Amino acid sequence: MLGYIWQYVYTSFLRYWLKWLIRQATGKCELQRICSECKPGATRTAKAEYSLRSSKSKVLRGALETSKDNLEQCVDQIMKEKNVKPQKDPQFKASLNICLLQITGYSSLYVSVEDLRKEVFSADNLEHEAMLLKLWDLLMPSVKLESRITKQWGDIGFQGDDPKTDFRGMGLLGLINLVFFSENYTMEARRVLSHANHPKLGYSYAIVGINLTEMAYSLLKSGALKPHFYNTVQGTPELQHFHQLYCYLAYEFDKFWVAEEPESIMHFNQYREKFHTIVKTHLQEPDASLTLTVSSKN
Template sequence: MLKWILRRTTGKCELERICSSYPAGAERTRAVEYSLSKSKLAALKILLVSDGLNASDAANNIITLKGVDITRNEGFRPALLQCLRHISGYQKLVSEVTRLQKEKYSTAIDDHEQQLLKLWSLLKPARSRKTSKTKRVGELGFQGNDPATDFRGMGLLGLQNLVFFAENYNRSARKVLSESFHPKFGYSFAVVGINLTSLILELLCKEQLKSHFYNSVSGEPSLYHFHRVYCHVFCEFHDFWFAEEPESVMEFSRILELYKVHLLSRLTTPGMRLHSEFLAD
């Protein structure tokens, strides 16, 4: 009844009112999401679960179904379109990272092997390698001679996160790797990195990264943006670890949980976005 009264008095549907009341970002997109989820029209609800959504077509369908006169409200379609790109991009991103996580790393697959050797060349440029199956992988913080055992839980996603970090923020990645061998507070660089992939994947799937992506990405959140969150989290966790001054690596689970609470407290803020200015390059 309230919606009907507002429609009659303002001449705008609920989605129009949302798009004109909120600035671009998480608050607007999440309000649009909520409105679509409560709609009585099945054609609108399905937009929230489709990872193959064409945002432009969806915007046109909504305009038609809601009877919106865009000649009187020219800003509505661009605002709605951005929200739909956020929503569809997030769904696509969840599907993509889940697929990569389920793809098992194998040294028998040349592309996998080449990615790991690339990680080595980026982090240890002065020391060449021809195979990943040697004791020297411990220099990157792997636990055994075969990195596949460490990637088991996160699959190819864990490797791609590490490679992106080393390739795009090489100075920071090499600094973190070097400091991970601290005689008192050291930890296994690659193993910790894979655990952080698991943490970020969990946050993504529980929709706890929505505010960050909706505030910081104008279009569709993509794997690139997921990788950037990983780089931020890795550097931030590294500093957090040393600030806690752990007695040994056996405290890793406790400190990771503390860091998770710290991160979640910020992710719940509607206007938040993770900043990575501290990355050295």
């Protein structure tokens, strides 16, 4: 209760006067100090985001929802609002511009990912079907698929004879992630599949992959991935960056699973949560970067 009262008093009164005093002493507004004192990345952008969100100015708060096309104009408005002179602080505009690209880009990325998650896999959609067959060809190049509906799908970790039923939770997003990993990290994906088909330590490759898509999605939705994207993308995070993040999770989870040597797949949820906790803990580090370090095809 006391903590809540202190937070209210600080944000409502003390923060404003403290900022005013520091500005009088340094000649710089809070955003200027953040951009000059913090190196580019998660720390700078997160502090800039908090500063904008906590501001009493509609101009500054509105910057969090500006479009990419209006971003430069928005930065100019902030500089005018805070009386920042370009000749006195020539780096400020570029630094704030990058922060806003990352902040607004994260929100746009979530919308794009959510749209793919909501898109239902349809066997009547030729693009969807082609993507599914491409997944088979990438993972099982020397084995011909006997028919579209077949028990063979179990060889790459689907539950039934028709994989479309397994995409219900994550929609088209789950399939796109699986294909992206297999296409851009083909050798690694096949190696992970071989581990998944191990007689003792095996697991359902595709089902676990879709489960990891859900993990990536939930981390994005909660904002937990902001440190990663703010550290690794010096601009607007886009769908390919999310798919790259998925590749990291797919590769690292396999390493984690093999190292843990679970007694059986029946303990999957337990180990999944343990891995999830490791990832979330890593994301709390200032220099967090969930980047797959193996060589990519591209």
